[in-house]
Amino acid sequence: MLSLPELGLIFSACLFFVGMFGIMFRKNLIMMMLAVEIMLNAANLAFISASKITNTIDGQVVVFFVIAVAACEAAIGLAMVISLYRAKASIEADDLKLLRG
């Protein structure tokens, strides 16, 4: 059987692609943001698995920063979603095409 961190890398890859499919196939902006969060968590899992394999702690420190940056991105993204909803009453990605010719 594979060791724990190797299993972690496999799960990380699966989660990353689940998140990617979520972004590709969903139109709702909030659903896309949730899928981005899944991708970030997949990256976190990969960092922590790598930190366990190489027996260093740097991976976990990077995870701390990734979580902090994800928080900022979620806050700003949701603020923009609220602003868009007020302006256009719709948050489907297909309806936001004001700049298209």
Add this chain to the structure above:
Amino acid sequence: MSPFEIQFAATILKVVFCLVLSLHVPALMVWIERRQCAMIQRRVGPNRVGFFQFRLMGLGQSLADVIKLLFKEDTPPAAAHKFYYWLGPIITAGIGLSAFAIIPFGNFVLVAGEQIQLQGINLNAGFLYLLAISSLGVYGITLAGWASNSKYTLLGGMRASAQMISYEIAMGISLIPIVFIYGTLDLNTIVQAQTGYMFGVIPAWGIFKAPVSFVIFLITMYAETNRLPFDLAESESELVAGFHTEHGSMRFALFFLGEYVMMFVLAAFVATLFFGGYEIPYFPQTEMVAQLTPMLGQSMALWAAAIIGFHVLIVKIGFFMLLYVQVRWTFPRFRYDQLMKVGWVYLIPISLINVAVSAIIFAIIKSI
């Protein structure tokens, strides 16, 4: 039995013990609350319901309440979102019940040569687990408020969860000086470090070393459990019953249970972090064991000391639970904007300044 098996069985027993203890608390607190509020309001309170012709000062009232709530008809609103309506009370009660496990209620006992720490589980993350628990507890209220599909409950749920997440910040920041002082997050180590003396006379309790932290934690403790003076979200006069309006019978009992158990856990935290936990002030456990060993032998002396320590902890927790009830029936409640102002404009800056000052003082003390 191998050491691993002994520790495993001991862990399971300890966790079950914590669970059973937490479940007994709401039953007792209901009676205490009603009698004490009656005393404050100069009346008598429930004193008739007892068992088999014995009045028992009305202690049977809790049992009667539970039976009533169990048999009441459950009336979910037709337009409720079924899954979250069902999930809200479960999260609130379940999260609260799992929080007592990290509180140490004794030092250690010896079973078949194995040292068993009297702490349900010993996490590497220590008391950060409590912050995690209160973060997850927000979901119970939010989902319950939204799932009932009604204006009052949504408003009450939003208000309650906004209040909880605001005061969570001040709670977390106010615990940082504790980490400076004790250098660890493990609660058992913190209790053991409170057995000395400051200036030779005063017991080295956390409250004397981090008083501002204690005050801030006490205030945020009331806000986290939605108790007066911070209970706008569930107050009877404001929003019908807030987020649990549409949750009747056993669901309401589960919310009630979650609230009282959270009170119990937070009171236990205050007692552990700031008041010495299971240690008696001038008579530490090691001395107690040393004095009991000639009479009872080592193993029984440890058990006796553990039982005494547990009761000391319960006395300290009881003091803070009574304080909860006294504060509830004494103070008026905050208006919502006053509440948020206290949380963001007053408590967070004070706790940040507290961290800075504690760090400076600690650095100075360490370099002397």
Add this chain to the structure above:
Amino acid sequence: MDLTTLSFLILGCLTVILSVTLITRRSPVAAAVSLVGAFVCLAAMYGLLEAHFAAVIQIIVYAGAIMVVFVFVIMLLNLPPEELRFGRLTPGEGLIALVGVIAAVALTTKVTDGALQVVSSNLPSGIARPPYYADSENLKNVAALLFTDYLWAFEVVSFLILVAIIGAIVIAKKRGRHVKPS
């Protein structure tokens, strides 16, 4: 297979199932709640990989703060459930999906001696470098590294959080008193 590996496998599969649930739900609240469940499972996995600090921070920050903001926005905006089109993919999207799966397998495995193995031997097995307390808790080591080697990044990230707070408030404010509600 011992208990640790078994629980890691169960938690990992649960996480993947919850994230697939997340991207296939019509109602945003269901998606957010399943994401919270996925985060809690992930935190447990971090704990099994002995990254205790990351596990606790994941629950406190990710599951307990970020997702609460998501849930608030979803509930307050009262977003309607949307239509899914998983059954009606264009050929281009199907191709991308297939390429994605192949890439996932290719990124994580390699063929050695005719058998498929997970890529982990490319990673150097480093020595834990100072400051590192060998017999100490995970938190102490993370803190030691965070405040010595990564101090600059720490300060920059805290400034970033401040900017994000101000930005979120400014962006989400109602604009202009002169706009009449229609």
